[in-house]
Amino acid sequence: MPREPRFDQHLEDDLHLLLDRHSTGTIPAWRMPEPGRRGLPIVRGAGVALTAKIAVGAVVAVMAAGATTEAVITHSVNPVDWARQVTQQVQPAQKPQPGSTNPASLAPKSPQAAISPIPTPVVSAPALPTVTPPAVPSVGPLPIPSPSIPALP
Amino acid sequence: MRRRAGETAINALREEEAAGEPDYIPGSAEDFERLYRCSYRRILVTLIGMLGDPAAAEDCTQEAFVRAFRAWDRWKPGAPAEAWLHRIAINVGVSHWRRQRLREAGELVKRLGRPAAPASPATIAENTELGRALRKIPAKQAAALVLRHYHGYTNREIGEALGVPERTVASRLAAAKARLRVELADWVE
Numbered sequence: 544m545p546r547e548p549r550f551d552q553h554l555e556d557d558l559h560l561l562l563d564r565h566s567t568g569t570i571p572a573w574r575m576p577e578p579g580r581r582g583l584p585i586v587r588g589a590g591v592a593l594t595a596k597i598a599v600g601a602v603v604a605v606m607a608a609g610a611t612t613e614a615v616i617t618h619s620v621n622p623v624d625w626a627r628q629v630t631q632q633v634q635p636a637q638k639p640q641p642g643s644t645n646p647a648s649l650a651p652k653s654p655q656a657a658i659s660p661i662p663t664p665v666v667s668a669p670a671l672p673t674v675t676p677p678a679v680p681s682v683g684p685l686p687i688p689s690p691s692i693p694a695l696p
Numbered sequence: 697m698r699r700r701a702g703e704t705a706i707n708a709l710r711e712e713e714a715a716g717e718p719d720y721i722p723g724s725a726e727d728f729e730r731l732y733r734c735s736y737r738r739i740l741v742t743l744i745g746m747l748g749d750p751a752a753a754e755d756c757t758q759e760a761f762v763r764a765f766r767a768w769d770r771w772k773p774g775a776p777a778e779a780w781l782h783r784i785a786i787n788v789g790v791s792h793w794r795r796q797r798l799r800e801a802g803e804l805v806k807r808l809g810r811p812a813a814p815a816s817p818a819t820i821a822e823n824t825e826l827g828r829a830l831r832k833i834p835a836k837q838a839a840a841l842v843l844r845h846y847h848g849y850t851n852r853e854i855g856e857a858l859g860v861p862e863r864t865v866a867s868r869l870a871a872a873k874a875r876l877r878v879e880l881a882d883w884v885e
Binding site: 550551554555557558559560561562565566567568570571573575576 | 725728729732733736737738740741744745750758761762765766824825826827841842845846873876877
């Protein structure tokens with residue numbers, strides 16, 4: 544008998560010995576799966592990995608673009624130079640120049656006030672009597688008694 | 697029913713279906729339940745052959761049927777329903793097998809130098825020479841062996857069921873048998 548069919552025969556016999564007892568067991572009753580939420584396809588399986596990769600790629604691209612812009616502006620790849628350049632740009636804007644007027648202060652408070660020719664009547668509130676708060680007595684810290692060691696007889 | 701290799705399992709199923717059972721209608725819950733009753737045991741046996749663990753195989757079988765039910769309205773009546781189920785079940789089994797291998801590798805690293813935990817009684821029941829050897833070969837090869845030599849599918853039918861060319865099935869079977877010959881060296885001699 545050739546070797547291959549003998550091996551196959553043996554294999555089939557042993558597979559039946561191994562698996563036949565499982566092919567006669569009871570079948571559990573079929574329970575229909577509940578039509579619950581299955582989640583968005585994008586957050587399942589390979590979708591999670593793909594979304595994470597896209598998000599990381601976007602963050603890296605934004606950071607690379609920022610670094611490139613700063614490097615072009617400052618002609619330096621040193622981040623310290625980028626920070627110095629930003630500080631130099633921000634500081635003059637924060638300090639108001641003496642004698643200069645902020646254009647924003649010249650603008651009307653509201654667009655309506657600029658358009659309407661009729662001045663709105665100013666209603667002054669009645670003056671309230673000034674109430675002085677009651678004087679609070681100043682309390683100083685209590686002196687801490689310094690304990691003296693009694694003399695031993 | 698014991699079917700030898702060479703008989704065409706899918707043709708036999710087609711004949712059975714043509715003889716008494718009406719065709720399945722995709723999306724019909726009643727028809728799916730009928731399909732479940734007809735094919736549960738065969739799917740379970742395939743997964744036990746693949747995984748070597750009846751409890752895990754039962755879990756995978758249930759998961760496979762749940763997945764199949766969700767896709768039931770997309771099933772095409774031209775394809776044999778059980779082959780379609782086998783495809784889903786083997787995918788579930790392969791995923792389980794991979795997770796199990798990763799878990800085993802992690803446990804091996806954790807218990808370096810210490811003896812392994814005793815196997816569960818269910819696994820011991822499958823601890824025949826062939827059962828141990830089947831657990832050592834890749835799950836897809838084990839599935840091809842069970843489909844070919846237990847269910848009696850032809851290579852073409854296995855290829856149709858698994859969505860792979862017939863040649864791939866033949867090479868999987870050859871690789872599986874070569875590995876089994878090594879594992880079961882004094883088995884046939």
